[in-house]
Amino acid sequence: MTNATGPARPDIAHPATFAAGVPHAEFARRRREEPVGWVEEPPLWRRAAGGRTAQRGTGYWAVTAHEDVLEVSRRPEVFSSAAKGAFLVDPRTDADLRQARELLVNMDAPQHLRIRRLVTSVFTPRAVRSLAESVAAHAAALAERAVRAPRFEVVADLASELPLLVLADLLGVDRRDRHLLYRWSNHLVGFDDPEYGGGDVEVYRATFGEAFAYALRLAARRRDDPAGDLVSLLANAEVDGRRLTDREFCNFWLLLVVAGNETTRHLISGALQALHDHPAERERLVSGAVPMASAVEELIRWVTPIMQFRRTAVRDTTLGGRPIRAGDKVVMYYASANRDPAVFDAPDALDLARDPNPHLAFGTGPHFCLGAHLARLELTALLTALGPNLARFEPLGPAVRLESNFVNGVKSMPARFAPPS
Numbered sequence: 001m002t003n004a005t006g007p008a009r010p011d012i013a014h015p016a017t018f019a020a021g022v023p024h025a026e027f028a029r030r031r032r033e034e035p036v037g038w039v040e041e042p043p044l045w046r047r048a049a050g051g052r053t054a055q056r057g058t059g060y061w062a063v064t065a066h067e068d069v070l071e072v073s074r075r076p077e078v079f080s081s082a083a084k085g086a087f088l089v090d091p092r093t094d095a096d097l098r099q100a101r102e103l104l105v106n107m108d109a110p111q112h113l114r115i116r117r118l119v120t121s122v123f124t125p126r127a128v129r130s131l132a133e134s135v136a137a138h139a140a141a142l143a144e145r146a147v148r149a150p151r152f153e154v155v156a157d158l159a160s161e162l163p164l165l166v167l168a169d170l171l172g173v174d175r176r177d178r179h180l181l182y183r184w185s186n187h188l189v190g191f192d193d194p195e196y197g198g199g200d201v202e203v204y205r206a207t208f209g210e211a212f213a214y215a216l217r218l219a220a221r222r223r224d225d226p227a228g229d230l231v232s233l234l235a236n237a238e239v240d241g242r243r244l245t246d247r248e249f250c251n252f253w254l255l256l257v258v259a260g261n262e263t264t265r266h267l268i269s270g271a272l273q274a275l276h277d278h279p280a281e282r283e284r285l286v287s288g289a290v291p292m293a294s295a296v297e298e299l300i301r302w303v304t305p306i307m308q309f310r311r312t313a314v315r316d317t318t319l320g321g322r323p324i325r326a327g328d329k330v331v332m333y334y335a336s337a338n339r340d341p342a343v344f345d346a347p348d349a350l351d352l353a354r355d356p357n358p359h360l361a362f363g364t365g366p367h368f369c370l371g372a373h374l375a376r377l378e379l380t381a382l383l384t385a386l387g388p389n390l391a392r393f394e395p396l397g398p399a400v401r402l403e404s405n406f407v408n409g410v411k412s413m414p415a416r417f418a419p420p421s
């Protein structure tokens with residue numbers, strides 16, 4: 001595509017842009033020419049009871065250099081998560097904003113820490129290590145089934161299944177209900193994708209309603225009869241001398257459902273694709289020439305399943321030499337920071353031995369991902385379970401990518417483990 005001033009640049013604000021892949025060349029240009037650069041937002045179609053409307057965002061500062069993403073994350077008193085939420089799309093109404101602020105990601109101190117503290121114990125490296133056995137068992141069963149099948153669907157049969165099974169155990173969901181978690185997170189995170197939410201506000205609201213009703217039934221059961229699980233902890237936990245309200249409980253539970261499944265799913269499918277595309281690196285992993293821990297970290301950097309999160313400046317400030325006004329939207333592109341040559345040697349090369357690897361795929365600062373250790377554990381378990389079979393992984397068709405400016409995701413990818421020659 002060209003225009004009067006030369007080739008058109010990929011629109012990093014538009015969900016459809018990412019259906020063709022992450023526009024790394026555009027991010028590289030931005031880091032060089034305008035590391036804090038203004039982006040106009042395109043109108044996005046929304047369907048609601050009143051008909052079809054175009055929603056257009058305010059425009060935003062795209063922050064693409066590693067050091068600036070660090071700075072935004074580490075100055076929450078200036079770059080707020082609560083002012084307008086942590087998502088790129090602006091809340092449509094005050095009521096939507098109030099509702100958004102009930103989610104942990106959309107809170108600022110001191111409320112943020114009070115709520116976050118409730119569950120940090122469940123996600124410490126030690127607590128997560130105690131899940132290792134069950135995660136490994138799920139990974140082994142899934143790997144065995146995929147390796148035996150003449151062909152399988154990477155996302156539905158493998159990449160989505162592991163996080164769903166792990167989450168079902170963690171969140172007190174009957175494993176047979178895990179398809180519900182899959183559908184809810186597709187509709188919420190895949191809101192812009194025509195196959196999932198399709199920009200339909202009513203579908204979005206209905207999904208919340210359905211998920212909350214499910215969560216409330218769970219909470220009621222665990223309040224009557226606590227088990228030693230995360231749901232019992234949340235349902236009975238007290239903040240400032242009072243129990244979480246039903247809404248607070250439901251919001252937390254649903255955040256874990258969405259954050260814990262979609263992200264890890266895309267990490268797994270992206271990692272399998274990356275290893276296939278880099279056979280020499282794959283060989284180093286399979287032969288044990290590189291440590292699993294550094295390989296997992298590099299695959300997380302490479303895929304960067306969540307491409308960005310948003311903040312809002314609450315007072316005038318500067319960033320990367322640019323004046324930022326109070327009220328401005330500021331978007332941190334982890335997908336770009338993780339390929340910044342100022343920090344990573346040969347950032348566009350997959351190097352499974354890379355160490356140190358200060359990637360920002362899990363964010364940093366007070367909102368640092370609660371599930372980072374769990375996500376690492378899941379990918380480690382799956383790669384370990386697949387072992388030498390990894391060398392025979394073969395896509396049988398193109399990956400169909402998600403239309404999303406938020407997650408770097410694949411919806412489907414047919415594949416097989418080729419028979420040993």
Ligand code: HEM
Nearest residue numbers: 086104105259260263264267309362363367369370371375
């Ligand atoms: C590869 C997988 C994952 C990636 C790339 C990822 C990425 C992120 C990022 C970038 C943030 C920061 C949000 C911000 O700064 O506004 C975050 C927060 C969060 N993540 Fe993850 N995540 C992953 C897996 C998980 C898992 C498995 C869980 C839970 C089971 C989880 C739960 C959360 C929660 C609850 C927060 C909010 C923390 C807060 O606001 O204090 N994540 N994640």
